[in-house]
Amino acid sequence: MIEVLRRNPRILVGGVIIALLLFVAIAAPLVAPYDPKLVDVTTALLPPSPEHPLGTDDLGRDVLSRVIWGSRISLSVGLIAVGIGFLVGVSLGLLAGYVGGLLDLVAMRAIDTLLAFPALLLAISITAALGPQIQNAMIAIGIVAVPAYTRLTRAQVLSLREREFVLAARTIGATPLRVLLRHLFPNATNALVVQATLGIATAILAEAALSFLGLGAQPPEPSWGQDINYNARYLSNLKWWMSVGPGTAIFLAVFAFNFLGDALRDALDPRLRRSG
Amino acid sequence: MTQYILRRLLLMIPVAFLVSAIVFVLLRITPGDPVLVYAGEERDPVALEALRHEYGLDQPLPLQYVVWVEHAIRGDLGRSLRTRQPVTQAILERLPKTLELGVAALIISVGVALVVGTLAALRRNSPLDLIATGFTIAGVSLPNFYLGIILILVFSLAFRVLPPGGYADFVTDPVDNLKRLILPAITLATASLAINLRQVRSSLLDVLSQDYLRTARAKGLGERAVVLRHAMKNSLIPVVTIFGLQIGALLDGAIITETIYFWPGVGRLAVDSIGGRDYPVVQAIVLMSALAFMVSTLAVDILYVWLDPRISYGRRTG
Numbered sequence: 360m361i362e363v364l365r366r367n368p369r370i371l372v373g374g375v376i377i378a379l380l381l382f383v384a385i386a387a388p389l390v391a392p393y394d395p396k397l398v399d400v401t402t403a404l405l406p407p408s409p410e411h412p413l414g415t416d417d418l419g420r421d422v423l424s425r426v427i428w429g430s431r432i433s434l435s436v437g438l439i440a441v442g443i444g445f446l447v448g449v450s451l452g453l454l455a456g457y458v459g460g461l462l463d464l465v466a467m468r469a470i471d472t473l474l475a476f477p478a479l480l481l482a483i484s485i486t487a488a489l490g491p492q493i494q495n496a497m498i499a500i501g502i503v504a505v506p507a508y509t510r511l512t513r514a515q516v517l518s519l520r521e522r523e524f525v526l527a528a529r530t531i532g533a534t535p536l537r538v539l540l541r542h543l544f545p546n547a548t549n550a551l552v553v554q555a556t557l558g559i560a561t562a563i564l565a566e567a568a569l570s571f572l573g574l575g576a577q578p579p580e581p582s583w584g585q586d587i588n589y590n591a592r593y594l595s596n597l598k599w600w601m602s603v604g605p606g607t608a609i610f611l612a613v614f615a616f617n618f619l620g621d622a623l624r625d626a627l628d629p630r631l632r633r634s635g
Numbered sequence: 636m637t638q639y640i641l642r643r644l645l646l647m648i649p650v651a652f653l654v655s656a657i658v659f660v661l662l663r664i665t666p667g668d669p670v671l672v673y674a675g676e677e678r679d680p681v682a683l684e685a686l687r688h689e690y691g692l693d694q695p696l697p698l699q700y701v702v703w704v705e706h707a708i709r710g711d712l713g714r715s716l717r718t719r720q721p722v723t724q725a726i727l728e729r730l731p732k733t734l735e736l737g738v739a740a741l742i743i744s745v746g747v748a749l750v751v752g753t754l755a756a757l758r759r760n761s762p763l764d765l766i767a768t769g770f771t772i773a774g775v776s777l778p779n780f781y782l783g784i785i786l787i788l789v790f791s792l793a794f795r796v797l798p799p800g801g802y803a804d805f806v807t808d809p810v811d812n813l814k815r816l817i818l819p820a821i822t823l824a825t826a827s828l829a830i831n832l833r834q835v836r837s838s839l840l841d842v843l844s845q846d847y848l849r850t851a852r853a854k855g856l857g858e859r860a861v862v863l864r865h866a867m868k869n870s871l872i873p874v875v876t877i878f879g880l881q882i883g884a885l886l887d888g889a890i891i892t893e894t895i896y897f898w899p900g901v902g903r904l905a906v907d908s909i910g911g912r913d914y915p916v917v918q919a920i921v922l923m924s925a926l927a928f929m930v931s932t933l934a935v936d937i938l939y940v941w942l943d944p945r946i947s948y949g950r951r952t953g
Contacts, residue, residue, distance in 0.1 A: 472653040475925045479887035480905070484921055487909045488661040564778055568891055571780050572906060584778075591784055595799075599788055606781035614776035621772060 367626045373619025380612055384430040393421035395428040395581040404593070407600050414600035416590055422604040425581035429605060432582045433612055436497050436566040436575075437559040443501025444562075445555055448508025449547075453539045455509065456516025467513075470506045478503050482565055486574045493566075493582075496575040500565045504558055511554055515547035549627040556620035560613045567609045583609045636940065643933050654925045655707070659700050662914045690716065703918070713915035717908075722919045726901060732802060733900030736892070737885050739816055740823035744831055745878065747824075752835025756843065757862065767832060774829025779888050783822040783895040790818060800896035819896040823888045827881045834877045839870040872943050879935025883928045 364371050383390055399419035407414045413422035455466040473481070485499035519525060520543065528542050569575040570584030578585065583605040590601035670686050687693045690713075691702060706713065712722040755767040791799035797818055803811035842848065843866055851861045889902035897903070901920055908916040 468649065468653065471650050472657065475650055475654050475929050476921070477883040477886040477924050477928055479890060480921055480924055483890070483905075483909060484658065484661050484917070487917075488665045490666050560776065564776075567778050568780065571778075571891070572894070573910070584780075587781060587784065594784065594788055595792060597788070597792055602781070602784050602788075606778070606784065609778050609781060610773075610776055613778070614773065617772050617776050 363626055367622055369622035370619065370626060373615055373622055376611070376615040377619060380430060380434065380615060383427055384434050387428050387431055391421075391424040391427040393424040395420060395425045396579045397421075404598055406598075413604040414598075416586075416601045417593065422586075422601055425586055426583070426604045426608045428581040429583045429586065430608065430612070432493060432570075432576050432580070433563050433566060433609065436493065436500065437563040437612075437616070440497050440500035440562040440566070441504060441555050441558045443498065444504025444558065445508050445551070447501070448505040449512045449544070449551065451505070452509040452512025452547075453516060453544060456513040457520060457535065457539055457543065463513075466509070470509050473503070473506050476503075479565060479568060482569060483572065483574060486569055491574045491577065493570075493576045493580075496566055496569045499569070500562050503565070504562065507554055507558065508551065511550050512544075512547050515550065516543050519543055519546055553620055553624045553627060556616055556623055560616035560620065563609065563613050563616070636937075639940075640933070640937060643936070647929050647933070650929065651926060652704075655704060655922055656700065658918050658921045658925075659703060662918055663696060663699075665912060665914075707919075707922070712919040715908075715916050716913045717911050717916075722915045725904065725916060726919060726923065729899060729901045729904050732898060733889055733893070733902060735805075735816065736819055736823060736898060736900060737889060739820035740827070740885060740888075743820055743824040744828040744881070748828055748831035748835050752832045753839060753862070753867065755832075756836045756839035759840070764836075767836065771829045771833035771836075774825050774832075777825065779822050779826060780891050780895055782825055783818070783892060786818045786822060787895070800898065802897070802899050815896075819892050819898055822895070823885065823892045826888065827884055830877060830881065830884075831874065834874050835870070838873045839866060842866045842870040872939070875935060875938055875942060879932055879938075882931040886924050886928065 397420060402411070402415050402419035403417055405411055405415045405419075411421050411423065413426060415421055416425070451466055451470075455463040476484075482496075482499040482503045485502060486496050489495035489498065516539075525538060525542055528538050533542070566575055567584035567587075570582045571588045573585070573588065576582035576585050578589065586605045587602050587609075590598075590605075593601060670683055670690070670692060684693070691699055694702070703713070710723060712726075714721055715725055718725070751763070751767055755761075755764040758764055787799045790797045798811075798815050800819075801815055803815055805812040848861060848865055851865045852858075856865075886902075889900060890905055891902070892898065893900045893902035894906050905917065905920045907913075908920070
């Protein structure tokens, strides 16, 4: 483990940024200087200053505090949506690949159908249908993420299911479930870990886009995407700080997961190792 | 080859039906009564019922679906609930604007990726290469709406060199049209540029280390010919697949980009219609995007065979 980190310092860098982000999100009540929903018209629209490092918005709310609290929504949507996509996608991929036949055919047509939609458009349609709420955005982003995990897992299962070690396990009487979970799944984990890490980055971006369009978190909840949309109306007065705070936060979080995912891919996936 | 294309086209039909069914169901479970939204001040139950009847909303769902598909196949996608304009007309009016934006973004993305990606691969670890590789991760991490806002802030509001949005007709005012195109096109192009740049660079690096290039150099070819004629040609094959996937990403990006820049295209129409529960319009846009995406994926697969004769889809029975 230490050897892997020493050879791939990028994993450490990405990991540390993500750990910091998670810490800020969990410790938001302790770290945030103000209440993110505290309205105070006497401090409205202040540019960045020592009291308000990222300034205040039109209701006098502290932008930094809203950015800190907003990390909770972004990170939890990222993690939960990927969790949904991972669980559903991997189970479907294991079953489709192992059972084959009609199940495989039906499952893969369903996956093809999901892939036929442009991803964000599908997420928008699902969220709009379920109702503009952050929980629904999570579900929508999770559904859109399913195909990637299904395809990865299924391909791995297909290439391994006739190999000796799987046949051996079956011969000594291992149940299909045991073969799937103990023999086939572990072989797909490297690729899945990479996909999931990059997937969190995509999910955070998607949540920000949905919230930006008014389909995610609803005011007055602090949310990066929604805050950018709300504050954009003051851009023409050159009140830039209200948009730059949450925007930079989204960029940082997405960047950290992309960076880590990339480093993990180089470390875990030998096929892609050659060209740096 | 023809057989392969035909088979792929046939396979698209069940998927297209599934797509249409999903679109239909999603929009019907959407909360809120569209009739109440469009009746305006009208609250007379008889009038509301008449309106419902006019749009067929009083029929059972499966029947509504069948009627919708039947009409759709004949090219009639219904009328907008908001404007009463035929949906096909509403989309066709805006499509050229979205295409203009999409093509401009594609040109920027592919053009810059090819030039910078090639230079970066040839001068590995040079400052240009480091900037390019840094950009490949940063570019995909930047939300396009935030990039759009920064560009508007800097170029339109602080320095006032470009307009912050809107659309001008190309025929009446080509200069204004192009001026208004620059920022949205850059916004839309950035994420896809990052992906293309990375692919161009890494596949060229892969090819550059291969034996046949050493042979080409050994037989006395100039570096220009080696890179342009031998290396680039082969390195472009994986790049083409990536470009294909990005048609979908561009469609997604257009939704956000058109919204920020008040670009009157199909993406903006989609956002407005979802907000206004304009079922027929949203159904049509989602359906058409999915179909366009499927066709472009097929086109890329065909292009792939044409570029690389080693790949054959026809004889797969072996």
